[in-house]
Structures are given as C-alpha cells and as structure tokens.
Amino acid sequence: MLIRKRRGWEIPERLATPEDVYLNRRQFLRALGATGLGVFGTLIGCQQVDGRSVTEASPPVPGLPPPSATAHLYPAKRNERFTLDRPLTDEAVAARYNNFYEFSPRKERVYRLVEAFQTRPWQVEVTGLVKKPVTFDIDDLVRRMPLEERLYRFRCVEAWSMAVPWTGFPIKAFVNLVEPLSSAKYMRMVTFYNPEQAVGMNDDTFPWPYFEGLTMAEATNELALFVTGIYGHELTKQHGAPIRLVVPWKYGYKSIKSIVRIEFVEQQPPTFWSTLVPREYDFWANVNPDVPHPRWSQATERLIGTNERRPTLLYNGYGEFVADLYRT
Ligand SMILES: Nc1nc2c(c(=O)[nH]1)N[C@H]1C(S)=C(S)[C@@H](COP(=O)(O)O)O[C@H]1N2
Ligand SMILES: [Mo]
Numbered sequence: 001m002l003i004r005k006r007r008g009w010e011i012p013e014r015l016a017t018p019e020d021v022y023l024n025r026r027q028f029l030r031a032l033g034a035t036g037l038g039v040f041g042t043l044i045g046c047q048q049v050d051g052r053s054v055t056e057a058s059p060p061v062p063g064l065p066p067p068s069a070t071a072h073l074y075p076a077k078r079n080e081r082f083t084l085d086r087p088l089t090d091e092a093v094a095a096r097y098n099n100f101y102e103f104s105p106r107k108e109r110v111y112r113l114v115e116a117f118q119t120r121p122w123q124v125e126v127t128g129l130v131k132k133p134v135t136f137d138i139d140d141l142v143r144r145m146p147l148e149e150r151l152y153r154f155r156c157v158e159a160w161s162m163a164v165p166w167t168g169f170p171i172k173a174f175v176n177l178v179e180p181l182s183s184a185k186y187m188r189m190v191t192f193y194n195p196e197q198a199v200g201m202n203d204d205t206f207p208w209p210y211f212e213g214l215t216m217a218e219a220t221n222e223l224a225l226f227v228t229g230i231y232g233h234e235l236t237k238q239h240g241a242p243i244r245l246v247v248p249w250k251y252g253y254k255s256i257k258s259i260v261r262i263e264f265v266e267q268q269p270p271t272f273w274s275t276l277v278p279r280e281y282d283f284w285a286n287v288n289p290d291v292p293h294p295r296w297s298q299a300t301e302r303l304i305g306t307n308e309r310r311p312t313l314l315y316n317g318y319g320e321f322v323a324d325l326y327r328t
Contacts, residue, residue: 061095062111063236065119069139075232076147076167084151085317086303086310089162091231093305098238099156100257101206102191102198114237117197119258122242128188128263131179138242142228144177145169149232150225155287155316157251161301166246167229172220180216184264187219188212189245192260207276212256213269213283214247215325223248223321226259249318251285286326287316 098110103117122138146169155161171187180187191210195201201208218224225246228235235241240257247254253273263269273281280294289299289312301312315322 061091061231061233061236063095063114063238063241065234065237065241068120068234068242070142070228071234073142073147074167074229074234076149076229078149078151078165082150082152084153084163086153086163087306088151089164089303090305091164094162094164094230095236095238097160097304099158099252100238100240101200102208102210102258103200103238105200111236111238113199117194117237117241119237119241122260124243124259125261126178126263127261128265129181129184130264131181132177134178138228141174141243142169145173145226147228149229152223152246152248153313153316153318154246154248154252154255155301155312157253157281157285157293157298159296159298159301159312160304161310161312162304165231166225166227167232168225168227168246170222171224171226171245172222174226175216175220180264183266184216186213186215186265186267186269188263188265188269189256189259190261190263191256191258207272209260210256210272211269212245212254212271213265214245214254215268216264217325218247218322221322221325223318249287249315249322251281251287253281254285286322287312288314290314 096111097107099107100110100114103110103113120138123135124138124141125135127133147167148169149165149167151163151165153161153163175187189212191208192198193201193209195208200206214224227240227244227246228242230236230239235244240255240259243259244257245255245259254271268283271281271283274283287298292298298312300309302309313319
C-alpha cells in the first residue's frame, strides 16, 4: 500500500526487488523425505537435492506456529469447483512476500518479524446485532466449521498477484451459527492489538488496530471465506494466523488478517485504508482493470515468483459469483 503524502519509504510495486527463491516446494519435500525429517523439522546444512547440493538453514516454511489442537484437520478436502487459470504460487515465495503492516510496511521483511507473535490461545469475539453474542476459542470454532481447501487468485491493489490454496470455511456457515439480526447490514472485523508482539504497531501514524468491513450480502456470498490454513497446513503467522478473511474478487487490503472481533452493525463501517487515504482506497475495492488507482494502472498484474505480467480480470475473474451484488 502506498501513502504518498506521509511516507518516503514506500516504493512503487514495479520497482520492488524480486523475491529470493532458493528452493522450490517439491524439492523441499523430496529433501525432507530423503532425510526423514518431519514437516516441522529444521533442515540444516548441506542436503542432496536432485543430485545437486543445496544449503538451507531455515525451516521450509517460515512463520508456521507450533501445531495447534486442530492441526490434524489439514490438509482439508479440496473443493474442485474453484479452478485456476495459472500455476499456484510457490509456497516459499508467498511466505516471504506479505502485506502485514503490524509487523512492517516492507513486504519482504514481514516473515522475519513474526517470531514473537503468539497465535494461541486465541479468542474471537462475536458482538453487535447478533442473536448469539459469543466469544469463541479459535480451535472450538474451527472444529464446528466445515473446513475445505480452495484454489483462489489473490490480487493486491499494488498490482502484484498470487494464486494459493487456502483452507477455511464459508462465512455463510459462520453466519448461520451466530445468527445476525435482520437489522445487521454490515459485518465489521478487527485485528489484534499488541505492539509488543508486532513491532510495526509502534508506528502510531496508523489507526491501529486494523479494521475492515463487508456488506452482509458480500459476507454471505459463496466465495467469502474465513481462512485458517494455507498450502495444506495451518496458516502461517505472516499470512494472518490464526484466522483471516479472504474475498478474492476484492483487492487484497479487504482480506483482514489475525481477526479478534467480528461485529454486526447497521451502518457502513469505516475501514483502515479508507480512513488513512480515502481518495485511494475505498470501502468497495472490487478488482477492476478499467479503474486505475489514482497513481497507477490496474490493467495488468505481476505474478509473484515468476514475475509474469497478465491482464487483470474484472472482479479478479470471479464475476459469475459476485457481479449480481453490484448491478444497479
Ligand atoms: N491486519 C492486517 N490485514 C491485512 C493487511 C495488513 O497490513 N494488516 N494487509 C492487507 C493487504 S494490503 C494484502 S495485499 C493482504 C496480503 O495477504 P498475504 O500477505 O497473505 O499475501 O493482506 C491484507 N490484510
Ligand atoms: Mo494489498
């Protein structure tokens, strides 16, 4: 996200350095198999991979929290309805290129700063215009929800994109459980607040904690997910553990991470980015190649990992699911 009037540190996406990818996932898995290390094991020193020698001193997936009480639910069964028009992004790339301002405004730094972040125990409070106000322990909530895996495109407003396998549950299932009142028109979500565990939150030019919102029609759309896993395992911290939103027809900033509160409200709630820079980041944020950002085109996107350029699709290619929401 770029805030011209406040910040000198922000660079246009096209000037960002390519991620350093030193080993792809398949090679990692083969290396793990060859050494008998578990998926949480640490690979240290020199490994033979495909006859080549590879030096690797960090876990294959940085930022994975210790296995939780619901870790055995991953990988969940894939829902084959959602198919991609492009290869999946390499997990090693997606895990090292994150927007999570609570840790750093620099995407390639976030994964190095999440170690102190504690994602268990974790509660999610459900409040506002709802029949059953409740505070869930995250693992109780996950056990009650139908987990599935979906392959989705994901498009950041900065014009980079990825394609990843999320694991989560439809927000519709959650809404059926807690039963918002008919007066509830919007669902508001809030991120944790803990500057001791998240160093970026010490920067008080931002209105912490991060907050977002959807209309009830958007939240209960078939595509809208609460996500608790990625690449067949629990969510990593940098992707928003233990629970985040994913709404793939909208720009990435709508997909709020590490949620602690869900509120049902009557009025359209302000959002973090629309509060900071209203002229550039509105409430709706539907992906649209024909509506440029005030400072750059949205016509194409860069696929992280390969740096391939692709035309951006209206609603990120999900018009068949969501176009009806926006017909006037
Ligand atoms: N709490 C919180 N949620 C957030 C953000 C953030 O800074 N803080 N960044 C958003 C933006 S701009 C994007 S593009 C996505 C990035 O998700 P990813 O790192 O899993 O790719 O998270 C979104 N959710
Ligand atoms: Mo973003």
